[in-house]
Amino acid sequence: MHKKTIAELSRSLQAREFSSVELTRHLLSRIDALDGGLNSFITVTAEGALAAAAAADERIARGEGGPLTGIPLAHKDIFCTEGVRTSCGSRMLDNFVSPYDATVVSRLKDAGMVMLGKTNMDEFAMGSSNETSFYGPVHNPWDLKTVPGGSSGGSAAAVAARLAPVATGTDTGGSIRQPAALVGITGVKPTYGRVSRYGMIAFASSLDQAGVLTRTAEDAALVLEAMSGFDPRDSTSSPAPVPCYHGSLQESLEGLRVGVPEEFMDEGLDSENRAAVEAALDVYRALGATVSTVSLPSLALSVPTYYVVAPAEASSNLSRFDGVRFGYRCDDPADLLDLYQRSRGEGFGDEVKRRIMTGTYVLSAGYYDAYYLKAQKVRxxxxxxxxxxxxxxxxxMGPTTPAPAFELGAKTTDPITMYLNDIYTIAVNLAGLPGVSIPCGLVQGLPVGLQLIGPHFSEARLLNVAHRYQQESDWHQRLPVGY
Amino acid sequence: MSLTKQEVESVARLARLEITEGEIGRVVEKLSSIIDFVDQLQTANTDDVMPMAHPLDMGQRLRTDEIFEADQRNRYQVNAPEVEAGLYLVPKVIE
Known part of the structure; x- marks a missing residue:
């Protein structure tokens, strides 16, 4: 059962080949047996999952099931889930039980999906390797010595290891696409404003966007359609109607104009990774696309721009964690200032504190024009x-990452080395564009991704372009040994 | 550009973050390297560029000022470290 895609599971559930309760039980037992070595879940909600599955089975029996009814999923622990701990990978929220659901969570619940649990992540989504989590690092199912990427590393590892057919994620600088690439699955970061940010714990509000991690583009289309659309509770939510993403998957790619930014294929790219991307471009040529070289001359400045804008917004967003209304509070505070400083000093991990400090510095008196204003111009x-x-x-089109997954601990001593890992993904967030990563090869036994980037609100076209490739290739069907 | 210990301590105070004596050396070093790194931005020519206000060039949506949600203070205070009579408790501020 766990090897089936959502589209296949949906057909089986409708045909009563097995029930959602049976499917949910099966995946819960896989999590129980296999997640010890991966650490992809922070919280498993077995009881709630079985209740939701039973309700989904009744809905299907009444003939009221939709394409997602009874399909299990995992939510990144950045999405608020009513009555369930929502930690954001931080000691700060280790004791936080959300009083409400994020819009993404309630929409997928309404579609009849069954939540298996909450996935591990870099603390407050700040990281590219899932090593900053308070709950310990996640391991890549392709090689447990390597990272699964981040910050949606738990979601990526869970889907790659077939513990869940789909997991939600968020992408502020590559946090869906980069882990999807490093574990060999499909990751979709929609246009800024496409999916509601309500109830999604904020990191950098002008860059954050929710999306999905699935095995296929077809599955991503099904789930994205259900979670997208206008939400009055998010002031930057787009009123643009949501097209039927799965309806256009089969469209022809004859005449498709593909551009490859020369800055994506520079000397920073691993040579075998480059070969995998070039082989994928050949598949697109065979499908009728023309491929030309384009230039994004300011791409190299995207990482420094991001490391001004994102920490600046984070320093403001994370000021709400003060030890007063919710979250961690230090023991025996001497006075109010001591309560603030120690609750935050003890509740946040090193990388989060580094970013709050960077953000506070670039926004402080005398530096605003030189850093924040300059960064918004370069943006x-x-x-x-x-x-x-x-x-x-x-x-x-281009690579998603400069190289396949690196070993745990390899990039934790120097923050800049870790930051540069997102060189190909960050610019997409700065411009608010949609981006997709699909598996396009194995380099020394580890997956690498092909990144597709389109204009604002071109999700339907990107999913169509991704789906046609997956009909001509089998990289997305490769399974890590032991799963 | 290297930040001084005093500058870093002042930023930490603004950010309401306790940094212990044991940590401060490492924090100064890493924060300095990040500021050095983002200083690359100064090389970009942005003379004719307006700073980005919104990735989609959208205006801010407004809504009418009316109450549409009920008071849920009791539910929210379940997560609070310390409450009394519906109030959040903090250490004494005024002697």
Whole structure:
């Protein structure tokens, strides 16, 4: 059962080949047996899952089931889930039981999906390896010595290990696409504003966007359609209607104009990873696409731009964690200032504190123009270069990461080395664009991803382009040994 | 550009973060390297560029100012470290 895609599971459930309760029980037992070595879940909600599955079975029996009714999923522990601990991977929220559901959670619940639990993540989504979690690192099912990427590392590992057919994620600088690439699955980061941010714990509000990690583009289309759309509770939610993503998956790619940014294929890219990307481009040529080289000259500045904008917004967003209304409070505070400083000093991990400090510094008196204002100008420059590229091509393609998964501990001593790992994904968030990563090869036994980037609100086209590739390749069907 | 210990302590105070004596050396070093790294931005020519206000060029949506949710203080205070009579308790602020 666990090897089936959502589309296949849905057909089986409707045909009563097995029930949602049986499917849920099966996946819970896999989590029990296999997650000890992966650490992909922070909380498993077995009881709630079985109750939701039983309700889904009744709904199917009444003939009221939709395509997602009875399908199990896991939520990244950044999404608020009513009555269930929502930790954001932090000691700060280790004791926080959310009083409400995020919009993403309630929409998928309404569609009849069954939550198996909450997945591990970098603390407050700040990291690219899942090593900053208060709950310990997640291991990559392809090689337990390597990282699964981050920050949605638990979601990625759980889907790759077939513990769940789909998991939600969030992507502020690559946190869906990068882990999807490193564990060999499909990851979709939608356009900024496409999916509601209500109830999704904020990191950098102008960059954060929720999305999905699945095995196939077809599965991503099904789930994304259910979670997208206008939400009055999110002031940056887009009113644009949500197209039927799965309805256009089969469209022809004849005449598709693909652009490859030369800055994506530079000397920073691992040579075998490059070969995998080039082989994927050949598949697209065979499908009728034309491939040309384009340029995004300011791409190299995307990482420094991000490390001004994101920490600045984070320092503001995370000021709400003060030890007063919810979350961690230090023991025996001497006075109010001591309560604030020690609750935050003890409740946050090193990387989160580093980013709050960076953000506070770049926003402080005398530095605002030199850093924050300058970064917002360079950000506009980067967005402009993307707009110019999309006048000539329909979709941009390149690698998702510079190399396959690295070993645990390899990049934890120098923050800059870790930050540069997101060189190909960060610019997409700065410009608010949608991006997809699909598996396109194995390098020394580890998966690598092909990244697809489109203009704002081009999710339907990107999913179509991803789906056609998956019909011509089997990288997305490869399974890590032992799972 | 290297930050001084005093500058880092002042940022930590603004951010309401306790940094212990044992940590401060490491924090100064890493924060300095991050600020050095983002200083690359100064090389970009942005003379004719307006700073980005919103990735989609959208305006801020407004809504009418009316009450549409009920008071849920009791539910929210379940997560509070210390409450009394519906109030959040903190150490004494005024002697």
């Amino acid at each position: 506009e420059l980067i967005a402009r270069e993307f707009r110019q590229a999309f006048q000539h091509v329909d979709v941009l």
